[in-house]
Amino acid sequence: MERSTDRATLYGLETAAREGIITIWDRYEAQLPQCNFGLLGVCCRMCLQGPCRIDPFGEGATKGICGATADTIVARNLARFIAGGTAAHSGHAKHLAHTMLKMADGKAPDYSIRDEAKLKAVAARVGVPVDGRPINDIARDVARAGLLEFSEREEPLAWLETTVTPGRMELFTKLGILPMGIDSTIAEVMHATTYGVDADPVNILLTALKCSLSDYAGMHLGTDLSDALFGTPTPRASGANLGTLRADSINVAVHGHNPVLSDIICEVAVEMDGEAVAAGAPGGFNLVGVCCTGMEVQMRHGIPWATSSLSQELVITTGALEAMVVDYQCIQPSIADVAACYHTRVITTMSMAKMPGATHIEFTEEHAKERAREILLLAIEAYPKRDSKRVDIPDITSTAFAGFSTEAIVGALAKVDPEDPLKPLVDNIANGNILGVCLFAGCNDVKATQDENFIVLAKALAKENVLLLATGCASGAFGRHGIFTQEAVAEYAGDGLKAVLTAVGEANGLGGPLPLALHMGSCVDNTRAADVAVAVANYLGVDLDKLPVVATAPEEAMEKAVSIGTWAVTMGLPTHVGVVPPVLGSAAVAGLLTEGIKDVTGGWFIVEPDPAEAAKQLIAAIVERRKGLNLPVPASVAALD
Amino acid sequence: MPGTDTVAGAARSAAPQEIYVVPSRCTGCRSCEMACAVEHSQSKSLFGAITETPLPRRRIYVEAVDTVAVPVACRHCDEAFCANACITGAIRRDSRGFVLLDDSRCIGCNSCIMLCPFGVIQKDETRHVAVKCDLCPDLPGPACVAACPTDALRFQEAGDFARSRRRTAAVVGAAAAGGVVAGPGGDADPDPAAAD
Numbered sequence: 015m016e017r018s019t020d021r022a023t024l025y026g027l028e029t030a031a032r033e034g035i036i037t038i039w040d041r042y043e044a045q046l047p048q049c050n051f052g053l054l055g056v057c058c059r060m061c062l063q064g065p066c067r068i069d070p071f072g073e074g075a076t077k078g079i080c081g082a083t084a085d086t087i088v089a090r091n092l093a094r095f096i097a098g099g100t101a102a103h104s105g106h107a108k109h110l111a112h113t114m115l116k117m118a119d120g121k122a123p124d125y126s127i128r129d130e131a132k133l134k135a136v137a138a139r140v141g142v143p144v145d146g147r148p149i150n151d152i153a154r155d156v157a158r159a160g161l162l163e164f165s166e167r168e169e170p171l172a173w174l175e176t177t178v179t180p181g182r183m184e185l186f187t188k189l190g191i192l193p194m195g196i197d198s199t200i201a202e203v204m205h206a207t208t209y210g211v212d213a214d215p216v217n218i219l220l221t222a223l224k225c226s227l228s229d230y231a232g233m234h235l236g237t238d239l240s241d242a243l244f245g246t247p248t249p250r251a252s253g254a255n256l257g258t259l260r261a262d263s264i265n266v267a268v269h270g271h272n273p274v275l276s277d278i279i280c281e282v283a284v285e286m287d288g289e290a291v292a293a294g295a296p297g298g299f300n301l302v303g304v305c306c307t308g309m310e311v312q313m314r315h316g317i318p319w320a321t322s323s324l325s326q327e328l329v330i331t332t333g334a335l336e337a338m339v340v341d342y343q344c345i346q347p348s349i350a351d352v353a354a355c356y357h358t359r360v361i362t363t364m365s366m367a368k369m370p371g372a373t374h375i376e377f378t379e380e381h382a383k384e385r386a387r388e389i390l391l392l393a394i395e396a397y398p399k400r401d402s403k404r405v406d407i408p409d410i411t412s413t414a415f416a417g418f419s420t421e422a423i424v425g426a427l428a429k430v431d432p433e434d435p436l437k438p439l440v441d442n443i444a445n446g447n448i449l450g451v452c453l454f455a456g457c458n459d460v461k462a463t464q465d466e467n468f469i470v471l472a473k474a475l476a477k478e479n480v481l482l483l484a485t486g487c488a489s490g491a492f493g494r495h496g497i498f499t500q501e502a503v504a505e506y507a508g509d510g511l512k513a514v515l516t517a518v519g520e521a522n523g524l525g526g527p528l529p530l531a532l533h534m535g536s537c538v539d540n541t542r543a544a545d546v547a548v549a550v551a552n553y554l555g556v557d558l559d560k561l562p563v564v565a566t567a568p569e570e571a572m573e574k575a576v577s578i579g580t581w582a583v584t585m586g587l588p589t590h591v592g593v594v595p596p597v598l599g600s601a602a603v604a605g606l607l608t609e610g611i612k613d614v615t616g617g618w619f620i621v622e623p624d625p626a627e628a629a630k631q632l633i634a635a636i637v638e639r640r641k642g643l644n645l646p647v648p649a650s651v652a653a654l655d
Numbered sequence: 656m657p658g659t660d661t662v663a664g665a666a667r668s669a670a671p672q673e674i675y676v677v678p679s680r681c682t683g684c685r686s687c688e689m690a691c692a693v694e695h696s697q698s699k700s701l702f703g704a705i706t707e708t709p710l711p712r713r714r715i716y717v718e719a720v721d722t723v724a725v726p727v728a729c730r731h732c733d734e735a736f737c738a739n740a741c742i743t744g745a746i747r748r749d750s751r752g753f754v755l756l757d758d759s760r761c762i763g764c765n766s767c768i769m770l771c772p773f774g775v776i777q778k779d780e781t782r783h784v785a786v787k788c789d790l791c792p793d794l795p796g797p798a799c800v801a802a803c804p805t806d807a808l809r810f811q812e813a814g815d816f817a818r819s820r821r822r823t824a825a826v827v828g829a830a831a832a833g834g835v836v837a838g839p840g841g842d843a844d845p846d847p848a849a850a851d
Binding site for chain 1: 684685686688689690692693701702704705706710711712713801802804
């Protein structure tokens with residue numbers, strides 16, 4: 015299997031091989047063959063009497079020591095995956111809420127409310143009084159309302175209740191899966207899945223669905239607070255791929271997830287640019303993004319994005335990186351080993367996320383710019399140690415248009431119809447110019463050839479006039495393969511999609527179409543896409559499970575992707591995953607996720623590693639939804655059935 | 656395959672390669688059993704194999720003796736009782752020395768099962784035939800050996816396997832005699848099995 019379809023990644027891998035650097039792909043090969051019990055999800059390690067394994071071929075153990083069946087074990091393992099993803103997303107949001115609270119109390123002077131309109135809109139939505147109040151008072155109350163989402167409440171989560179369709183809230187109530195607190199739901203999953211509690215796979219899955227709704231609420235909170243603190247993204251041109259590192263500059267990569275750190279680094283790097291030049295780098299500081307915090311600063315500041323989590327080590331093997339500044343999530347512990355072979359400093363910043371071999375500078379919101387300055391001084395200090403003979407930056411970059419927040423998309427549509435912005439979108443879905451909408455999300459996974467599933471699927475869906483939205487590592491794949499460009503529209507879009515993207519683009523003065531896919535942000539920003547879907551559903555007066563909207567995480571890897579995929583299904587979306595999750599050891603659980611759940615939430619999982627086949631199934635799901643709404647199905651698409 | 660190229664320039668013996676077991680290296684993970692069943696399925700993929708009817712059967716067995724796990728596989732014996740007992744000639748030795756079962760000729764009489772001293776022939780009750788190790792004819796070597804994460808299973812000729820064990824014993828003996836030994840990591844491994 016090829017390791018990547020991205021030329022810059024392949025170039026970096028050649029450099030790594032020449033330099034004797036071990037990468038994630040080498041470590042994956044060293045793990046082969048992987049444990050088949052683990053791949054099937056039939057290994058249980060939740061008590062000290064185990065570990066237990068169920069023999070999928072029926073010759074060995076059919077039950078765990080406690081009597082748990084494969085169905086129970088698979089369901090419990092999946093629920094804990096979702097709890098892990100929820101903890102990560104909502105921890106990110108909680109960090110933002112604390113930051114906003116400190117800011118409002120005057121304890122974090124380097125932060126401010128950059129988007130007052132967004133803060134007020136969020137406040138009004140969740141019931142915080144707005145009129146005539148100082149902005150910091152509103153911010154304090156919104157932050158407190160956010161923090162109240164975490165513990166156990168007496169009413170449903172505000173960030174869920176106020177952002178989904180009325181129909182979904184009715185359904186969640188009926189199913190008994192309405193979460194009453196993010197942290198309490200995570201704890202409930204841990205309780206339900208510990209030794210001797212819930213053995214009913216269906217009941218365990220319902221608890222898992224409830225947890226995924228907490229994940230959704232936490233993510234929505236995170237995006238809302240980020241936008242208020244750092245600005246709601248607006249469309250802008252940026253660059254993507256390893257070629258965005260510059261030999262003449264002090265290169266600093268911001269890596270991880272939360273803009274609390276990376277946004278400040280961006281600000282301070284501008285202030286300190288003269289010091290970088292004085293240190294002998296004519297280009298001054300060159301900031302690049304890695305992983306999702308890279309998306310945060312690309313969306314808001316147009317900072318170029320170097321690479322995704324999977325290929326993070328290859329930023330260091332360019333030999334031109336002075337510092338990799340990390341916060342949390344998707345950061346491979348191996349980067350300290352790779353950096354040790356170069357002059358690169360790996361700088362950890364979060365008290366909960368340290369790494370042997372890295373330098374730790376504790377980042378505190380109270381002293382944000384001061385800490386950012388310390389971090390950037392380490393980069394300046396490293397620069398003279400760079401070995402120019404080992405600088406090997408692949409000359410490969412792509413243009414990437416970013417910044418399509420929900421507000422930006424509605425704003426662009428408003429240029430077509432100021433009175434009724436959603437009308438152009440809904441009309442074009444209705445008339446078939448747009449067949450449907452697909453959200454691309456999730457990770458790269460070392461088990462799949464990097465980006466291949468994303469790009470094959472994107473081209474296949476665009477050809478059939480499916481509007482493409484992207485977040486996180488999907489945005490990474492699209493960025494480095496030129497999907498976020500106007501040129502890609504000419505090359506890959508079907509005629510209907512091309513006409514719509516061109517009409518909206520020209521109404522917005524772009525002199526051409528919108529890019530082929532809309533970059534909606536980092537992985538925590540997936541609720542931006544949900545907001546678009548909810549707006550369309552409410553506009554039409556139908557629920558989400560009726561819309562021709564689908565989602566895909568074609569190269570998913572992390573617990574976070576599993577929790578996102580699960581809430582997408584719970585919201586009613588057909589959701590594709592391209593890497594087989596560890597559930598096949600239970601035919602019952604796998605069947606519920608791919609078929610049975612359709613009768614419950616309207617959504618379901620499509621598990622399909624082959625992207626061409628996945629495209630057919632996603633189009634079929636869209637066609638099924640169109641028929642349900644009595645919308646026309648073009649003959650060319652109907653023939654695909 | 657570890658140990659197959661032992662003495663540089665030495666001519667390969669005509670002796671067949673067989674599965675050898677180093678029990679002290681077995682962690683009881685059962686990867687060998689799983690890989691065996693998958694290789695003997697119709698789809699030859701894990702995700703396909705677990706949904707097949709009938710389910711594929713493994714031909715290697717990890718047996719527990721107290722807390723020690725020991726993989727037990729067909730020895731492809733030189734004096735193969737199973738082949739001698741097979742009244743229809745379904746079990747025969749091929750030109751490489753492998754003891755193979757042609758299940759189209761098997762009448763399910765259980766004679767081989769009764770006589771195998773290692774208990775590694777089983778009955779497939781859905782197809783009414785005996786099931787035994789075939790050393791994975793479609794692969795370069797047996798699937799169980801390739802799947803073993805700790806190198807507890809080896810596919811070697813008898814001489815090569817014995818030579819590697821002898822070499823390990825010599826390294827340990829030399830260390831005990833006070834000699835300077837450059838083993839893995841500069842030290843002789845006290846576990847004879849680990850230094851192979």
